[in-house]
Amino acid sequence: MFQCRMCSENPFNAMFAGGGKPEKEKEKKKKERRKSSSRRDAAAFQARSDEEVAAAIKRWSEYAHPRANDFFASPEQLEDVLRQLAKGIDKNDDPILGDEGKCVYWYGDVTKEDLQAAIRMVKPGESSESVTYVNRVLAFIFATDESFDKLMKLPKEPFKMSCGDQLCVHLAHISLATAG
Numbered sequence: 001m002f003q004c005r006m007c008s009e010n011p012f013n014a015m016f017a018g019g020g021k022p023e024k025e026k027e028k029k030k031k032e033r034r035k036s037s038s039r040r041d042a043a044a045f046q047a048r049s050d051e052e053v054a055a056a057i058k059r060w061s062e063y064a065h066p067r068a069n070d071f072f073a074s075p076e077q078l079e080d081v082l083r084q085l086a087k088g089i090d091k092n093d094d095p096i097l098g099d100e101g102k103c104v105y106w107y108g109d110v111t112k113e114d115l116q117a118a119i120r121m122v123k124p125g126e127s128s129e130s131v132t133y134v135n136r137v138l139a140f141i142f143a144t145d146e147s148f149d150k151l152m153k154l155p156k157e158p159f160k161m162s163c164g165d166q167l168c169v170h171l172a173h174i175s176l177a178t179a180g
């Protein structure tokens with residue numbers, strides 16, 4: 001299996017590590033819990049039709065970084081992830097190709113603890129689904145090598161969004177900053 005040249009850890013694990021967090025960290029997280037301060041308006045959500053979901057999967061597949069093809073066991077697994085993304089985002093919004101001046105809100109599942117956009121996916125090498133942060137999935141599939149290298153150095157938590165809205169899932173709004 002491909003290994004990152006710069007480090008011995010495989011990039012997929014670096015990107016999607018997780019599962020249970022140590023109890024102490026969980027407690028800390030609770031205290032830091034963000035207020036739900038998203039500008040998202042749930043009532044405004046317009047779902048994609050099946051045809052529109054298929055079209056989005058096709059369009060986004062073309063922009064997937066080769067690393068995604070390397071790490072998903074099959075093209076269907078990648079498609080399944082893209083399908084969940086397409087279903088959790090308004091039909092007029094595009095987190096990869098959309099206008100950077102506008103946030104792309106997530107209307108799918110969120111984590112209970114800290115209200116982060118999340119999907120369930122089977123990670124390569126695993127047999128059952130687990131919860132994965134949407135912005136980490138997006139970065140894994142679509143980020144340029146340069147951005148990806150920076151993001152891999154950040155803590156294995158949901159990425160901070162530079163627009164300040166954690167329910168925004170615009171790829172271009174993922175913060176590359178290492179602190180704050």
Ligand SMILES: [Zn+2]
Nearest residue numbers: 103163168173
């Ligand atoms: Zn945003």
